[in-house]
Amino acid sequence: MNHAPRKRFGQHFLHDPGVIQRIVGAIAPRRDDTLVEIGPGLGAITGPLLERLDHLHVVELDRDLIPHLHTLGPPGTITVHEADALRFALDSIPGPRPLRVVGNLPYNISTPLIFHLLDQAAQIRDMHFLLQKEVVERLTAGPGTAAYGRLGIMVQYRCRAEPLFHVGPGAFRPPPKVDSAVVRLTPYETLPHPARDERLFARLVQQAFTRRRKTLRNALQGLALVEQIEAAGIDPLHRPETLSVEAFVRIADVVAETAGAAPADQP
Incomplete structure (x- = not known):
């Protein structure tokens, strides 16, 4: 043709x-x-x-x-x-x-x-x-x-x-x-690292990589508190590109579990 x-x-x-x-x-x-x-x-x-x-x-x-x-x-x-x-x-x-x-x-x-x-x-x-x-x-x-x-x-x-x-x-x-x-x-027939709230996980990943040169504490400002990042077992001074899929899920899960306390602005 x-x-x-x-x-x-x-x-x-x-x-x-x-x-x-x-x-x-x-x-x-x-x-x-x-x-x-x-x-x-x-x-x-x-x-x-x-x-x-x-x-x-x-x-x-x-x-x-x-x-x-x-x-x-x-x-x-x-x-x-x-x-x-x-x-x-x-x-x-x-x-x-x-x-x-x-x-x-x-x-x-x-x-x-x-x-x-x-x-x-x-x-x-x-x-x-x-x-x-x-x-x-x-x-x-x-x-x-x-x-x-x-x-x-x-x-x-x-x-x-x-x-x-x-x-x-x-x-x-x-x-x-x-x-x-x-x-x-x-x-996957069964997700290896299922997130509690997939929309929150997706938002967190999207925001992190719009600010990929910043540390996590700054990249995730307004979505995750420093304390929540630390509670997920992750150093808030790390940069987004260093985290595995499973690590992002852990942060999202901690934020979802503590959703009653809205993240405040951080310096």
Whole structure:
């Protein structure tokens, strides 16, 4: 199909057969999987997936690609959902759970889309995404590294995050100006460090990393008292990027337990 990539959709179409084979091999689809592909584009991954699946669901926003996608498999083997993935509800997908989600994600929506999917993580078995390499580094980073921040913490709270392999710009048309990588995100069946109040935990992490160069006592001002940070067994003079997911949960839990005493402004 002759289709000019559209900048407003962040389209970079994958065409490298070797990369496509590695991605499908990493996904390792089984015939009866309920699999959802986000942003199939011209179907570089879609076609090989259909060869291994009884049925495939795809979510595509570009209406000009919809007729082409319908031709990729035998009749009845593909369902095309013309929708914005940022607003798409996975519970509208029929079939057994949990779902498997894959996609070559546009760089301009990858982070909000991942957060949107995390809100639906209870329905998902695993996710395989081709992303900007920098985003994969942030998703999988550990404490004390430059890439560690809010995105990695919130993803690793719900999922095991594994970087799989690097993909160069030449694998795409047009080639992006950055390197890419494939990541596997596997939601935990049981959270290893469940927070008492997940909204509070999320607020605490978000605020901490808007002030990541400050110490915890200053970064969390207005949310957590120095005494609460210390009660969680953490030095309030440490910086946010040094804390593990579990450490942030401990602070949030102490704050939640002592919610009757609102944090006062601290010097």
